[in-house]
Amino acid sequence: MFGPLARLARPHLAALRMLLVFTALTGVVYPLVVTGIAQTAFPGRAGGALIEEHGRPVASSRIGQNFTLPAPRGRRTPAVPDPGWFQPRPSAAGPAGYDPTASGASNLGPNNPDLVRTVRLRRLAVAAFDRVPPGRVPPDAVTASGSGLDPDISPAYAYEQVARVAAARRLAPAAVRRLVARHVHGRTLGFLGRPGVNVVELNHELGHRPAAKP
Amino acid sequence: MNDTLAGWLQIAALVIALALSFRPLGDHMAHVLTSPRHWRAERLIYRAGGVDGNADQLWPAYLRSVLAFSAVSVLFLYAFQRVQNHLPLALGMKAVGPALSFNTAASFVTNTNWQAYSGESTLGHLVQMAGLAVQNFVSAAVGIAVAATLIRGFVRTRTERVGNFWVDLTRLVLRVLLPISLVAAVVLVAAGVVQNLHGIQSISTLAGGHQSLTGGPVASQEAIKELGTNGGGFYNANSAHPFENPTPFTNWLEIYLLLVIAVALPRTFGTMVGDRRQGYAIVAVMALIWAASVALTTANELHSVSSSAGYAAGGMMEGKEQRFGLWGSALFAVSTTLTSCGAVNSSHDSYTPGGGGMTLFNMMLGEIAPGGTGSGLYGILILAVVAVFVAGLMVGRTPEYLGKKLGAREMKFASLYILTTPSVVLVGAGLAMARPGERAAILNHGAHGFSEVLYAFASAANNNGSAFAGLAAGTAWYNTGLGLVMLLARFLPMVFVVALAGSLARQQPVPVTAGTLPTHRPQFVGLLTGVILIVVGLTYFPALALGPMAEGLR
Numbered sequence: 001m002f003g004p005l006a007r008l009a010r011p012h013l014a015a016l017r018m019l020l021v022f023t024a025l026t027g028v029v030y031p032l033v034v035t036g037i038a039q040t041a042f043p044g045r046a047g048g049a050l051i052e053e054h055g056r057p058v059a060s061s062r063i064g065q066n067f068t069l070p071a072p073r074g075r076r077t078p079a080v081p082d083p084g085w086f087q088p089r090p091s092a093a094g095p096a097g098y099d100p101t102a103s104g105a106s107n108l109g110p111n112n113p114d115l116v117r118t119v120r121l122r123r124l125a126v127a128a129f130d131r132v133p134p135g136r137v138p139p140d141a142v143t144a145s146g147s148g149l150d151p152d153i154s155p156a157y158a159y160e161q162v163a164r165v166a167a168a169r170r171l172a173p174a175a176v177r178r179l180v181a182r183h184v185h186g187r188t189l190g191f192l193g194r195p196g197v198n199v200v201e202l203n204h205e206l207g208h209r210p211a212a213k214p
Numbered sequence: 215m216n217d218t219l220a221g222w223l224q225i226a227a228l229v230i231a232l233a234l235s236f237r238p239l240g241d242h243m244a245h246v247l248t249s250p251r252h253w254r255a256e257r258l259i260y261r262a263g264g265v266d267g268n269a270d271q272l273w274p275a276y277l278r279s280v281l282a283f284s285a286v287s288v289l290f291l292y293a294f295q296r297v298q299n300h301l302p303l304a305l306g307m308k309a310v311g312p313a314l315s316f317n318t319a320a321s322f323v324t325n326t327n328w329q330a331y332s333g334e335s336t337l338g339h340l341v342q343m344a345g346l347a348v349q350n351f352v353s354a355a356v357g358i359a360v361a362a363t364l365i366r367g368f369v370r371t372r373t374e375r376v377g378n379f380w381v382d383l384t385r386l387v388l389r390v391l392l393p394i395s396l397v398a399a400v401v402l403v404a405a406g407v408v409q410n411l412h413g414i415q416s417i418s419t420l421a422g423g424h425q426s427l428t429g430g431p432v433a434s435q436e437a438i439k440e441l442g443t444n445g446g447g448f449y450n451a452n453s454a455h456p457f458e459n460p461t462p463f464t465n466w467l468e469i470y471l472l473l474v475i476a477v478a479l480p481r482t483f484g485t486m487v488g489d490r491r492q493g494y495a496i497v498a499v500m501a502l503i504w505a506a507s508v509a510l511t512t513a514n515e516l517h518s519v520s521s522s523a524g525y526a527a528g529g530m531m532e533g534k535e536q537r538f539g540l541w542g543s544a545l546f547a548v549s550t551t552l553t554s555c556g557a558v559n560s561s562h563d564s565y566t567p568g569g570g571g572m573t574l575f576n577m578m579l580g581e582i583a584p585g586g587t588g589s590g591l592y593g594i595l596i597l598a599v600v601a602v603f604v605a606g607l608m609v610g611r612t613p614e615y616l617g618k619k620l621g622a623r624e625m626k627f628a629s630l631y632i633l634t635t636p637s638v639v640l641v642g643a644g645l646a647m648a649r650p651g652e653r654a655a656i657l658n659h660g661a662h663g664f665s666e667v668l669y670a671f672a673s674a675a676n677n678n679g680s681a682f683a684g685l686a687a688g689t690a691w692y693n694t695g696l697g698l699v700m701l702l703a704r705f706l707p708m709v710f711v712v713a714l715a716g717s718l719a720r721q722q723p724v725p726v727t728a729g730t731l732p733t734h735r736p737q738f739v740g741l742l743t744g745v746i747l748i749v750v751g752l753t754y755f756p757a758l759a760l761g762p763m764a765e766g767l768r
Contacts, residue, residue: 011282018263018380019286019352022387026351026438027344030392034399034434038409041400046409048427048457057417060427062406062456067421085421089536093451100428101334101414103451105533105561107684109658110521110570111765119526139529140536146454146543146560152536191215191223193462194539203420 051204059200064088064151066098067203081129084168086153086161086180086206088199089140090122093148105146119143130160152196155184171209179205221541224466225508228545231470232477239474240481240493246389247362247382248486256384265380272374273716276363277709279379280356284323284705287349291319294345295337304338305413317693322349324704325357325586327439327446327556327679328696330688334428334449339411346446347435351395354442354475355386357554357588360708361479364592365486367715368616371723374716390475391442398437398471405467406460409433432457440471443586445556445679453546453559454535465542465559472555476500476584479591487616491734496594498739503583503746504552507572512544514568520766521566530569533561544569551576554586556679563658563666563682570682571762574669577676578754579746580635586677592711594742598733599628599714601745605731615733617723627714634706635675636753638699642671643757645695652691657684661768665761670696675703 038046050057059065067085079096081087091097092106108115122142127134138156158180166173183202186195252260252267260267271279295310295318310318314330321328322345331337337346359382366376403409412429419425432448436458439446453459453468477497484493518524523532534543543560550557551573562573576583582594603620606613613620620628646652646667656663669682674696681687687696732738 011278012286014263014265014380015279015283015286016290018259018265018283018383019290019348021259021262022352023344023348026387026392027348030396031343031347031431031434034396034403035409035411035431037400038403038433042403045406046403046433047412048408048410048429049406049460050427057415057427058420059417059425060457062408062460063425063427064456065419065421065425066423068423070422082421098425101426102332103334103449103455104332105451105454105564105683107561107563107657107682108523108532109563109662109684109765110518110523110530110532110566111660111662111768112523112658115523115532115564116526119523119532123526137528139527139531142527143529143532143534145531145535146533146558147449147451147456147535149451149456150535150537151456154536187215187220188462191220191227192466193537193542194217194220196536200420207420 051200059204061198061201062151063100063149063200064091064098065200066096083129083164085203086158086165086199089150089153090142090144091148091150092144098149100149103147103149105148106144130164132160136160151198151200153199155195155197158184158197158202165206169206169209176206179209217539217541221512224541225545228466228470232473235474236478236481236497239478241485243358243390243478243482244485246385247482252381253388256381256388259384260380263380267378267381269378270375271378273363273376273712273719276376276379277712280360280708280712281705283352283379283383284356287323287352288319291322291345291349292316294341295319298338298341301338301340303340303411307336307338310336313690313693314688317697320697320700321679322346322444322446323353324677324700325353325442325444325554325589326674326677326700326704327444328674328681328700329446329450329679330693330696332450333447339430342435342448343431347438350435350438350442350444350446351387351391352383354391354438354444354587355383357586358386358475358479359383359588360711361588361591363712363715364595365483367718368487368618370719371721373719376712376715376719391438395434395437395441398441398467399433401467402433402436402464405464407433407436407464408457428457436468437471439557440468440555441475443472443476443553443555445550447557453557454561459559462537462542465538465546468557469546469549472553472557473549473584475587476553476590479584479588483591483595489734492616495734495739496598497584499594499742499746500583500585502739502743503579504548507548507552507576507583508545511548511569511572512541514566514572515540515544519566519568520768524566530564530566533564535560547573548576550680551678552579552581552583552585554581554589554677554679556673558680561683562669562680563684567662567762567766570665571758571766573680574665574672574762575754575758577672577678578639579750581676581678582746589677596628596631596711597746597749598742599624600632600749601738601742602731602733603628604745605741611729614724614730617726618718618721619724623717624714627710627717631707631710632749634710635703638703639668639671639675640757642675642695642699643668646671646692649691652689655686655689655692657686661761661764665765668757668761671699674699677704
């Protein structure tokens with residue numbers, strides 16, 4: 001009786017010991033070595049490419065943010081976009097959007113009537129907000145990204161917002177346009193990805209511009 | 215440069231990079247799997263594990279080792295999650311519930327990496343690193359090890375010994391997976407992927423709001439997640455998350471990593487059987503299917519085919535990241551579903567019926583173009599056995615492949631292999647659709663809703679792990695059911711493969727004659743491609759007709 005049991009137990013014991021060895025090697029040593037190299041050679045990137053103001057992090061340049069007006073005290077109204085900031089794409093990460101603890105997409109199907117309605121409403125809202133014809137609003141402005149944390153918008157959507165941002169901040173539209181142009185990044189190596197504008201970095205620089213005297 | 219030219223160049227650069235690594239990596243793996251010499255570090259590991267590194271195992275012993283190692287891994291990972299709140303680096307996360315722990319344990323041990331949990335809100339860093347990432351390494355190595363037994367079955371004669379599992383496992387981790395992962399992880403960090411041990415960091419945003427930034431050892435996990443075709447993301451959004459995949463370059467590199475081993479394995483096969491043309495024929499079939507799938511999926515997305523939401527938005531950008539665009543998303547989606555990777559950089563649920571349907575069909579093909587690490591090679595070799603058998607029936611000869619006769623016993627194992635996965639997929643999806651509670655988990659209604667359920671079972675059974683993520687599959691029923699599906703559809707086929715390997719190794723090779731079907735010519739490439747499409751097409755056609763086809767033709 002004891003023989004078959006022992007024969008069954010032996011490979012399992014070896015398996016457990018081997019698993020523990022690999023846990024130490026690939027589960028502890030490997031990630032710690034990579035962390036060590038990363039923190040030594042690329043501390044900024046490995047730490048999340050944080051943007052600091054007055055010694056405090058205010059953003060990660062990789063992670064999009066909401067740029068909404070502060071909600072009135074005690075009221076939980078849906079957030080209203082702040083005309084003085086460039087607006088990011090719609091987000092499905094968390095109820096308010098851009099919540100890194102709840103990354104994700106809407107997962108709505110290509111023929112889901114709710115999605116079609118939402119896209120149409122977003123188009124009208126963005127067109128009214130930026131004072132452009134609805135037909136000119138680009139696709140990225142009316143669709144939620146895969147992560148819900150997309151920091152980028154298309155150059156078309158960025159330029160569309162220039163007049164509104166300039167008016168709200170009392171800046172010369174040409175100056176804001178130049179700022180956007182500086183933030184348009186092309187394709188990596190000329191052919192990877194798509195041109196875009198990082199809204200977080202753009203807004204960070206925008207926030208440091210003094211408004212013209214009224 | 216316009217989008218189209220840039221898109222084609224991106225694909226061309228990928229193909230060239232894969233072609234460049236085909237030979238060195240394939241030959242390196244062949245050397246690793248055949249070399250009689252152990253490294254000193256490997257001997258230390260054998261001693262620590264209490265295994266004999268010089269034994270050559272009979273096929274049942276090899277199989278017992280595979281199953282024992284995997285069973286222990288499931289139990290270990292289950293227990294690890296159940297007690298995570300008592301361990302360091304838990305970041306205040308609670309112990310994971312029993313059904314979800316079982317699902318996740320099964321998911322990572324089977325190389326599926328289906329994620330019923332959201333990484334950033336469920337798991338601490340320690341479980342991610344020392345639990346999940348360990349399985350990313352070893353489950354990939356197990357896949358290659360099982361493929362190695364099948365190759366040895368063709369090479370060896372009059373023996374039932376098919377190698378030593380512990381040696382294969384150790385060498386594949388030490389000499390293949392670890393070094394490439396280490397280099398890839400550092401490159402990913404240099405390109406912007408995060409790698410730290412931070413917890414959640416609260417910040418005041420530019421507009422005066424609040425945001426909680428997450429941290430984690432992401433790059434180290436990202437590298438092996440792609441290289442081992444695991445696909446389990448550190449975060450819920452997986453490779454769409456800017457901390458996992460911040461730039462178009464990291465996107466391209468991740469696609470390369472998830473394809474590279476599976477593409478090079480046919481070279482390993484060709485080298486080990488002593489006829490490299492056999493490997494070229496196999497890789498040609500893989501490339502044909504991959505290229506066709508990339509073309510079809512990209513075209514569907516670019517033209518918003520049959521997608522009212524795409525028309526309304528002016529482009530299929532719902533669920534896709536601006537920095538990757540349609541080309542970078544479609545290329546990733548096809549590559550991840552034709553391997554057993556299942557990492558996603560966009561929401562497959564929001565793809566066009568044709569594009570999303572392709573990702574589903576890709577998985578149903580059994581993930582053989584190029585397939586998962588190891589599982590892709592043994593999957594396509596089984597189909598090659600079937601193709602040779604079909605050709606043999608046509609001319610009335612006993613079929614033989616690489617000098618080994620394919621008799622009743624061999625064909626039984628091959629048929630059982632082919633039948634296992636579809637049975638599990640169709641029975642599972644049928645059961646789920648028959649239960650009102652499980653139907654309620656569907657997010658999108660109509661034909662697309664059925665696609666969500668079918669996708670979940672196809673993904674679990676083919677050990678892919680990607681999802682039409684609208685399905686709220688975090689229930690006890692789905693967690694348990696899909697967990698069982700993953701285990702059955704990973705290990706039953708492995709049993710048949712290793713048994714087939716033993717049966718082939720026992721034979722004395724038959725000499726090549728004028729009547730032998732050449733298995734290295736374009737004719738065989740065409741035959742094998744046809745067999746793959748017909749076998750899969752006929753099996754799944756009714757189910758596909760009810761899902762993506764019905765939605766596309768609506």
